[in-house]
Amino acid sequence: xxxxxxxxxxxxxxxxxxxxxxxxxxxxxxxxxxxxxxxxxxxxxxxxxxxxxxxxxxxxxxxxxxxxxxxxxxxxxxxxxxxxxxxxxxxxxxxxxxxxxxxxxxxxxxxxxxxxxxxxxxxxxxxxxxxxxxxxxxxxxxxxxxxxx
Amino acid sequence: xxxxxxxxxxxxxxxxxxxxxxxxxxxxxxxxxxxxxxxxxxxxxxxxxxxxxxxxxxxxxxxxxxxxxxxxxxxxxxxxxxxxxxxxxxxxxxxxxxxxxxxxxxxxxxxxxxxxxxxxxxxxxxxxxxxxxxxxxxxxxxxxxxxxxxxxxxxxxxxxxxxxxxxxxxxxxxxxxxxxxxxxxxxxxxxxxxxxxxxxxxxxxxxxxxxxxxxxxxxxxxxxxxxxxxxxxxxxxxxxxxxxxxxxxxxxxxxxxxxxxxxxxxxxxxxxxxx
Numbered sequence: 001x002x003x004x005x006x007x008x009x010x011x012x013x014x015x016x017x018x019x020x021x022x023x024x025x026x027x028x029x030x031x032x033x034x035x036x037x038x039x040x041x042x043x044x045x046x047x048x049x050x051x052x053x054x055x056x057x058x059x060x061x062x063x064x065x066x067x068x069x070x071x072x073x074x075x076x077x078x079x080x081x082x083x084x085x086x087x088x089x090x091x092x093x094x095x096x097x098x099x100x101x102x103x104x105x106x107x108x109x110x111x112x113x114x115x116x117x118x119x120x121x122x123x124x125x126x127x128x129x130x131x132x133x134x135x136x137x138x139x140x141x142x143x144x145x146x147x148x149x
Numbered sequence: 150x151x152x153x154x155x156x157x158x159x160x161x162x163x164x165x166x167x168x169x170x171x172x173x174x175x176x177x178x179x180x181x182x183x184x185x186x187x188x189x190x191x192x193x194x195x196x197x198x199x200x201x202x203x204x205x206x207x208x209x210x211x212x213x214x215x216x217x218x219x220x221x222x223x224x225x226x227x228x229x230x231x232x233x234x235x236x237x238x239x240x241x242x243x244x245x246x247x248x249x250x251x252x253x254x255x256x257x258x259x260x261x262x263x264x265x266x267x268x269x270x271x272x273x274x275x276x277x278x279x280x281x282x283x284x285x286x287x288x289x290x291x292x293x294x295x296x297x298x299x300x301x302x303x304x305x306x307x308x309x310x311x312x313x314x315x316x317x318x319x320x321x322x323x324x325x326x327x328x329x330x331x332x333x334x335x336x337x338x339x340x341x342x343x344x345x346x347x348x349x350x351x352x353x354x355x356x357x358x359x360x361x362x363x364x365x366x367x368x369x370x371x372x373x374x375x376x377x378x379x380x381x382x383x384x385x386x387x388x389x390x391x392x393x394x395x396x397x398x399x400x401x402x403x404x405x406x407x408x409x410x411x412x413x414x415x416x417x418x419x420x421x422x423x424x
Contacts, residue, residue, distance in 0.1 A: 015169070030156065037153055072168065075175040084164040084171055091162045 014067030021066075022088060029095050036102045041113045041139065051142040055108050059100030060136040062123070063093045070131075089133060094118060097137035110141035194307040198300050203247045206303060210266035228417045229254050232272070235283065236290055239357050250294050260371075264293040266302055276371065283413040284362055285370030288354045288402075295353025301346045344393045351398055367412040369402040 047054070065073075069085045076083050097118065105113050116139040124131030229252070236252045248268040260276035270293045272286075280286050296302065355365050372395045392398075 019168075034156055037156065040152055040154055068168075068172070072172045072175070075172070075179055079175060079178060082164050084166050085168045088163045091160065 010067040011071060012068075014069070014071075018066035018068055018085075022092065025092055025096070029092065029099065032099050032103075033095070036099065036106065039102050039105055039110060039112060041098060041102065041116050043114075043116045045115045047114065047142060048144075050144040051111065053143040053145050055105075055110065055141045055143070056138065057101050057104040057108070057110070057113060057141040058136070058138045059097045059102070059104060060134065061093055061096040061100060062132050062134045063089060063096075064132040065089060090120070090135070093120070093133055093135040094137070097135040101137045101139060105141035108141050108143060110143045113139040113141050115140050191308055194310075195304060198303045198307045201300075201303060206300075207248075207267040226254075228277075231417060232286075232290075235287060236270070236294075239287055239290055239361055240294060242360070243357075246294075246298065248297075250290075250297065252290060262289050262293055264296045264302070266297075268297060270294070270297075277415075277417055280370055280415055282367045282370060283415045284358060284365075284367030286415055287361060288358050288365075288368035289371055291354030291357035292350045293354075294357065295350035296346070298353065299346065299349060301350065304346070305343065347392050348398075348401065351401060355402060362413070365402065369399045372399045372402075 065086075069089065072085055073083050098116070101116075102113065116137065118135060118137050120133060120135045122131055122133055232252045232254065236250055240246055240250060250268050250270055252270045252272065254277065255271045255273050257273040258275045260273060260279050262270065262272045262276055264270050270290065272289065276289070277286065280289075355368060358368050359365050393401075
């Protein structure tokens, strides 16, 4: 009986806190993406002629699931199909990692970032435990410095 | 001219369904399928249990019964002999009884009575002290004989086993959480099954009492006595308890009664019992 109550309390708290945090994070992401829109990011390796300096830039983020997401995924595991809550989680993590990478590039006064690569890892203690997802974004930031002749 | 990427108005990477709707749909489907499966497996378990002969049951559980603490505190005295005589007369003309039930007194303060596989019924001294008339005790004995006759304990174990196997097949080591929810459904269906069995055993006991005494007055004596003893029962909702509430059982018994009948006094000497 007690276990049942604990389960439902965790579920409710997880749902409301998770939803609130997600909404707030998305607002933040959209604002920063607008601010950093002047630094384009590409996955290819083409370097424009005027760029003569390159720096490694990285951005990484670790985001945790809440109890509701975990239960939802567990049940969905039986029937199959897209898990909307996890899609949102990974989308947020990817965008946040790319944004942090861009912020690092901005510190270098870079013009653009090329050769973007993304890597993600799932961290958990045991199968079925509450887990975190880590996304790591890295690329080369390009800058054209004045060449002193 | 420098390229500046434009922010997209919507996000193609995230599905548009609301997470609660998605969750409710999956859970609903799970409960429907799970419920259906458990009902089906319940029938299967019942079918299998009826195929186990009484002799097999007795030999399987003899060793188990002796290893439990239940063998402690049993007294063989005049009280036990009198109870056994009562039991014998209660089941005298039961033609489909495949064994001879043995009744023993256990010196425990807590009022309780249980039937062990193999045909032994143990009644605690705590229970006997709550009862003043033979009719009440005869009903309890009859109730326990009913459980044995219906193989209720075997059904319970059989059902749990079948559900456990079903759960293992479906989930294995995956997702402890969905297994927990499935466990929820199974325990709910188990509890309602158990309550049904208790009412069946009550009716069996009533039938035996009516046959012996000609009426069923006084059969509810024990339940009336323990209504004061355990107030906690009122706080457990009925769908979560293994037994129907005492009120329900008393009502069930009284509905079949003739109020003009007389009760037989119970005089049992329990001085050998040191609880």
